[in-house]
Amino acid sequence: MEQKVTLKELAKQLNVSISTVSKALNDSPEISPRTRERIKEAAQLRHYIPSSLGRNLKSMQTRTIGVIIPDILPHFFAKALYGMEAKATEMGYRLIICISNESLKKEKESIETLISGSVDGIVMSISQETQAKKQIQHLLDLKEYNVPLVLFDRVLAGIPCDKVSINDSLQAEQATMELISTGCRKVAYATGIPFTSVDDQRRDGYMEAAKRQKMKNRIIEFTHDKFPHQKFLKLLQEEKIDGILASDELSAVQVTKCILNAGFRIPEDISVIGFTNGVMGENFRPSLSVIDQQEEEQGKLALETAIDRIENKLPDEFMDYKLKTTIIHRDSTRKV
Amino acid sequence: MEQKVTLKELAKQLNVSISTVSKALNDSPEISPRTRERIKEAAQLRHYIPSSLGRNLKSMQTRTIGVIIPDILPHFFAKALYGMEAKATEMGYRLIICISNESLKKEKESIETLISGSVDGIVMSISQETQAKKQIQHLLDLKEYNVPLVLFDRVLAGIPCDKVSINDSLQAEQATMELISTGCRKVAYATGIPFTSVDDQRRDGYMEAAKRQKMKNRIIEFTHDKFPHQKFLKLLQEEKIDGILASDELSAVQVTKCILNAGFRIPEDISVIGFTNGVMGENFRPSLSVIDQQEEEQGKLALETAIDRIENKLPDEFMDYKLKTTIIHRDSTRKV
DNA sequence: TTGTACGCGTTATCAA
DNA sequence: TTGATAACGCGTACAA
Secondary structure (H helix, E strand, O other), rough: OOOOOOOHHHHHHHHHOOHHHHHOOOOOOOOOOHHHHHHHHHHHHHOOOHHHHHHHHHHOOEEEEEEEEEOOOOHHHHHHHHHHHHHHHHHEEEEEEEOOOOOHHHHHHHHHHHHHOOEEEEEOOOOHHHHHHOHHHHHHHOOOOOOOEEOOOOOOOOOEEEEEEEEEEHHHHHHHHHHOOOOOEEEEEEEEOOOOOOHHHHHHHHHHHHHOOOOOOEEEEOEOOEHHHHHHHHHHHOOOEEEEOOOOOHHHHHHHHHHHHHOOOOOOOOEEEEEEHHHHHHHHHOOOEEEOOOOHHHHHHHHHHHHHOOOOOOOOOOOEEEEEEEEEOOOOOOOO | OOOOOHHHHHHHHHHHHHHHHHHHHHHOOOOOOOHHHHHHHHHHHHHOOOHHHHHHHOOOOOOEEEEEEEOOOOOOHHHHHHHHHHHHHOOOEEEEEEEOOOHHHHHHHHHHHHHHHHOOEEEEOOOOOHHHHHHHHHHHHHOOOOEEEEEEEOOOOOOOOOOEEEOOHHHHHHHHHHHHHOOOOEEEEEEEEOOOHHHHHHHHHHHHHHHHOOOOEEEEHHHHHHHHOHHHHHHHHHHHEEEEOOOOHHHHHHHHHHHHHHHOOOOOOOOOEEEEEOOOHHHOOOOEEEEEEOOHOOOOOOOHHHHHHHOOOOOOOOOOEEEEEEEOOOOOOOOO
């Protein structure tokens, strides 16, 4: 590609100095209207665009935030990203996106790229592998590099930074209680996202409710790419499970599908509630009762917090926002 | 935030010149091993990271590609973005993401941000409003700014640039023929994405098949946020429609849901094929037969093309890739 | 082996 | 009203 037009070129072409061109284009009152018009015309004609490289060189700020998400396909992250993009645009920032693919290695690499690639701050949700292996040194290091970090959704207590999340354990507990209150005798927790902080906390909440209700707990763990149909159905019958709390949208759908295919009725025989209010659960038959995690709001708040931190608008202590969640009642649960 | 560490600071701290530090950190053989070690140690200790701002100033290249997509929630775009991110990382580039929200205004703004924000190239899929209003000046202008543009999925013939898409009309025609060959007598085309190039072409293909088979055509248009249940069902019965080709994943799901809720059987009474092979169609009951659009491949190829264009590795004439699509047969269509 | 000087594009300060 | 100059961070050709 040919080079882009610069101030220097314009100046030479118009036989004026660089600074005159710069001032004219920035509407400085120092420049006479006639010169200004002449310069502006030429700039437009040659399609001049000021380079942000040169401009940012002084401030060493890029008005760019790096975002690292573990996966883009789940509705939760897509929607959170949507919220971030909206907020970033609104506040005059741009977003650089990295997808860690749930991998620690990719997450580390992304962070390196981002800090050398000059972002003013980083917003991220921790990858599965990182949480499983408990390796968070690369996150702690960010502090040394003077790059503010905001964690959202999957947060860890051991990392000193701003955080945005929901009260996973409380919400899991409430959802479990609600299943019980609509008549379920034995509720199981089904998870397709093991080794994540959100999963840990949702388990805790579920266990707490089970304990309180003196209900024997049952946790079913699997991976999304191979849902264990046989094993799941066997468990369902042997343990007479009649309620499921699912860790995420896809898990909820997989569980529901399996149950229906086996001939059980939903919600008459078995009730299902899943985390994340997404398009899939909404359009499933029957429509799924879900926990609204305020995906978009989490994204917006995380981004706003990052920007506020960058611009020194926050107190020194780190923020730890917990967004309010609600249960959306649809057709996979019985009415009270 | 405090300032980041620079070469200058390190130089001052170590009582050497800036260039010595620079050379040492870049493993220049000019620098003695002892000095090099001393400098590297200090750099690590102070967490020095070279600023890409300064580095890129010479080349005026940022190794960053701007991506503009109309929406992030549909599986197609999420998956395409996934492919782009993978390819970008592989080739040492970064991605700046903008979401136009199907709006012309936002699309224009995004382009402005991107070209001033120094991306080396832009990869985009045109918004609905832009196509509806046929305002493409901002896209034509990109040429003047020397910013290479690659269009993917939603492409327009009138824009001179590299393009990556599928053969929408041919694939729609084939899908329609296939529905007919499995026994459908009257196939309708249902679209939730009017005013997009892909929709236009899918209509054309459908119309072509209808014409060839001397079948009366019927196009049903709606918007995703309010699917016209009553109207749709009335049409279904009055015109004895027994096959549907849907423009996209969500449309396919909405149509199928409506049909099933009305008591028809799928595929016995009515068959459905939809564009885009996504998680929703795969997990629906019944699973939906879909057209695999090679979402990820489109993303990868579009990004690779952009980079090759930037690095002058392509011939002067613009590329116009058409990726091969296939029909994935699942449970919403009858066997041949 | 190390240091000096310059250029990249922009803006701001100061001189003319 | 306009122009010259310095500064930002980095890499590099060239001088010491």
